[in-house]
Amino acid sequence: MKDQRPVVILIFIFLVSVILLTKLFMIQVVDDSFMKRAESNAIQRIVDHPYRGLVYDRNGKLLVFNNPIFDVMIVPKEFKVGDTARFCELFKISKEQLIESYTAAKKYSSVKPSTLIKQFSTRDFARIQDFLVDYPGLFITTRSVRSYPNATAAHALGYIGEISANQLERDTLKYYAQGDYVGLSGMERYYENDLRGRKGVKYKMVNVRGVDKGPFKDGEYDTASVAGKNITSTIDMDLQLYGEMLMAGKTGSVVAIEPKTGEILAMISAPFYNPNDLTGADFSKNYRKLNNDPSKPLFNRPIMAMYPPGSIFKIVQSLIGLQEGILTPNTTFACNRSLVACHNHPSPVNLFGAIRNSCNPYYHQAFRMIINQEVSSNTFKDTEIGLNAWREKVLKFGLGSSLGVDMTNEKGGSIPSSKLYDRVYGEGHWKYSTIYSLSIGQGELLVTPLQMANLSAVFANKGYYYTPHLIKAVDGDETMIPAKYQIKHEVGIDAHHFDLIQDAMAEAIYGTAARAVLKDITIAGKTGTAQNPHGEDHSVFFAFAPKEDPKIAIAVYVENAGWGGRAAASTASLMIEKYLRDSITRPALEEYVLAGNFIY
The missing domain is CATH 3.90.1310.10 (Penicillin-binding protein 2a (Domain 2))
Structure with a gap:
C-alpha cells in the first residue's frame, strides 16, 4: 500500500481552508457587525x-x-x-x-x-x-x-x-x-x-x-x-427694572398683577442677582457663591417666602362677616385696648372706620362673632365648628394652598384648621381666646407675597381672580397659553359687598399710608405691620389702582422695615405711578425709598 500521508495532508489543508473561507464569508457577508464597527471609526455622529x-x-x-x-x-x-x-x-x-x-x-x-x-x-x-x-x-x-x-x-x-x-x-x-x-x-x-x-x-x-x-x-x-x-x-420690563432699583439693598418682594387677566407685571425678589452670572463656563463657581450667600439671593421670595399677612387680612375678615350677615356696614365696636393693642384713633368705629383706621380690637370682636355662633352648647366644640367653617371660606380667596403660577416650588402658605390646634393643645383644650390673633392676620396664618397680590386683585375685581401667570403668548399666539390661566375663580362674596371695602381702602391711604397718596389717581390700599419676633417688624402694603377701573394690583413686603405705611406703601405707590404714567412726579418720595432709612 502506497504511502497515504500526502493525501491526508492535502485533505487536512483543504478542510482548514474551507473552515477559514467559511468564517471569512460569515464575517464579511452574513455578519455585518465588523463592518459597522469599522464604519463607526470613520463616521462621526454629531x-x-x-x-x-x-x-x-x-x-x-x-x-x-x-x-x-x-x-x-x-x-x-x-x-x-x-x-x-x-x-x-x-x-x-x-x-x-x-x-x-x-x-x-x-x-x-x-x-x-x-x-x-x-x-x-x-x-x-x-x-x-x-x-x-x-x-x-x-x-x-x-x-x-x-x-x-x-x-x-x-x-x-x-x-x-x-x-x-x-x-x-x-x-x-x-x-x-x-x-x-x-x-x-x-x-x-x-x-x-x-x-x-x-x-x-x-x-x-x-x-x-x-x-x-x-x-x-x-x-x-x-x-x-x-x-x-x-x-x-407678561412681565413689563420697565416696571420690573424700576422695582428692582427701589428694592436694591433691601430684603423682601414685590408682585404686581393685572387684575382683569391675572398677568404678572412684575415679580421682584430681593436681594436679587445678575442672571448672566449663571451662564457659561463660570456657572458652577457663581452658583456656589450665590448659594452660600447668607442673604439668600437664589431664594424666590414671591412664591416661597411665607409671612403673617398682618392687617391686610382684616379685609378678608370684613368680607366674610358681610357675606354671612354677621357684620353690616353699621356694626360698631369700641376700640377696647384691653382686648388687644391698637394705635390712637376715634372710638367707637363702624366697619368703614375699622378698615380706615385698622382697628385691632374691632376685628378681635368681629372675628369672635364669626367663629362663635353658638351652634353647639359646648364652647370648645362651638369654636372648632366655627373655625373650620371660617377656614373653608378663606380658602376660596386663593389662600392656604398654591395658586398654580407657572413656576416650580410655589408654597401654599397656611390657614390653620381645628386639627392643628388639637395637635398643639389637645382636643377640646383650646377656644377663641387661644386663636384670637388670627383676627388681625397674625398667629398661625401664613401667606406668600404672590397670594397677597392676588388678594388685591380679588378686591379690585369685586370677587374673582384669574390664576397669576407669567406666560402671555407662545410664538405670538395667545391661545397657546395653558387653559387653567383663563379660568375665572369666584371667591364666594357678593359683588356689592366690595363697594364699602373699596371706599374704605381708598380712605385708608390717608389714615395709615399718607405717603402713598397719588394726585389724580385714586389708590385703594391697606397697610400691614407684621410682627417679627427676630427683629424689626415687617412692612406690608397691598393696593390696586385706579380705584374706578383697576389696571394694577400690587403687594409689597419689606422685611425689618417697620410700619407698612413707610417702606411698603411708598414703594407700591411709586410702582403704581410708574406703570400708569410711565414717569415719576415725586422725586422726594423716590429718594426716601432708595435711602432705605425706614425705622428712623
Whole structure:
C-alpha cells in the first residue's frame, strides 16, 4: 500500500481552508457587525443642538436671547497629543483636568465622541480653531447659552444648567443625553418643552487624523434641528427694572398683577442677582457663591417666602362677616385696648372706620362673632365648628394652598384648621381666646407675597381672580397659553359687598399710608405691620389702582422695615405711578425709598 500521508495532508489543508473561507464569508457577508464597527471609526455622529426659544416682555422687548458657545469633543481612540504642556497652554486646561476628562471620555467609549472641554467662548474658539488639525480625534460642536441684555427678572425667568443624573433617569422619552442643558428654575424650567426645540443629527466622514472629509452619503441621513418656540412673558420690563432699583439693598418682594387677566407685571425678589452670572463656563463657581450667600439671593421670595399677612387680612375678615350677615356696614365696636393693642384713633368705629383706621380690637370682636355662633352648647366644640367653617371660606380667596403660577416650588402658605390646634393643645383644650390673633392676620396664618397680590386683585375685581401667570403668548399666539390661566375663580362674596371695602381702602391711604397718596389717581390700599419676633417688624402694603377701573394690583413686603405705611406703601405707590404714567412726579418720595432709612 502506497504511502497515504500526502493525501491526508492535502485533505487536512483543504478542510482548514474551507473552515477559514467559511468564517471569512460569515464575517464579511452574513455578519455585518465588523463592518459597522469599522464604519463607526470613520463616521462621526454629531448632535445638532437647537437654539432655545427667545423670551420677550409684554411689550416685545427682549428679555433672554442665545449666545453661541463651543464644546471641544474627543474620540479617545483617535486622539494623539505630543507636547502635553503646549496643548494645555493652548486650550487653557490643566494637565490634571486633561487627564480626568480624557479618562472619563475613554471610560464612556473609546470610539464614540464625548466632551473634553466645555463652553469655549467665541473668542477662545477663534484662538484655537487653526490648531485643531494638529490633534487627531478632536472636533468642535456648537451650542448656546442664555444671555440677559438687561440683567433683570432673574427669579421669574430662571436659568438653565447641565442636566443631572436624576433628571436623566426621569426622562422616559430619552430626549436628553449627558451634558445637555435644561431649564432648572423659573420659566426656563416650567416651559422647557416649548423652549428647548428639537435636536438634529449630522453624520460626517473623517480620516485617520480626524480631518473632516465631508458629510456621510451626502447627508442622506442628516436631520436638521428645530429652534425652540419664542415666548412672550407678561412681565413689563420697565416696571420690573424700576422695582428692582427701589428694592436694591433691601430684603423682601414685590408682585404686581393685572387684575382683569391675572398677568404678572412684575415679580421682584430681593436681594436679587445678575442672571448672566449663571451662564457659561463660570456657572458652577457663581452658583456656589450665590448659594452660600447668607442673604439668600437664589431664594424666590414671591412664591416661597411665607409671612403673617398682618392687617391686610382684616379685609378678608370684613368680607366674610358681610357675606354671612354677621357684620353690616353699621356694626360698631369700641376700640377696647384691653382686648388687644391698637394705635390712637376715634372710638367707637363702624366697619368703614375699622378698615380706615385698622382697628385691632374691632376685628378681635368681629372675628369672635364669626367663629362663635353658638351652634353647639359646648364652647370648645362651638369654636372648632366655627373655625373650620371660617377656614373653608378663606380658602376660596386663593389662600392656604398654591395658586398654580407657572413656576416650580410655589408654597401654599397656611390657614390653620381645628386639627392643628388639637395637635398643639389637645382636643377640646383650646377656644377663641387661644386663636384670637388670627383676627388681625397674625398667629398661625401664613401667606406668600404672590397670594397677597392676588388678594388685591380679588378686591379690585369685586370677587374673582384669574390664576397669576407669567406666560402671555407662545410664538405670538395667545391661545397657546395653558387653559387653567383663563379660568375665572369666584371667591364666594357678593359683588356689592366690595363697594364699602373699596371706599374704605381708598380712605385708608390717608389714615395709615399718607405717603402713598397719588394726585389724580385714586389708590385703594391697606397697610400691614407684621410682627417679627427676630427683629424689626415687617412692612406690608397691598393696593390696586385706579380705584374706578383697576389696571394694577400690587403687594409689597419689606422685611425689618417697620410700619407698612413707610417702606411698603411708598414703594407700591411709586410702582403704581410708574406703570400708569410711565414717569415719576415725586422725586422726594423716590429718594426716601432708595435711602432705605425706614425705622428712623
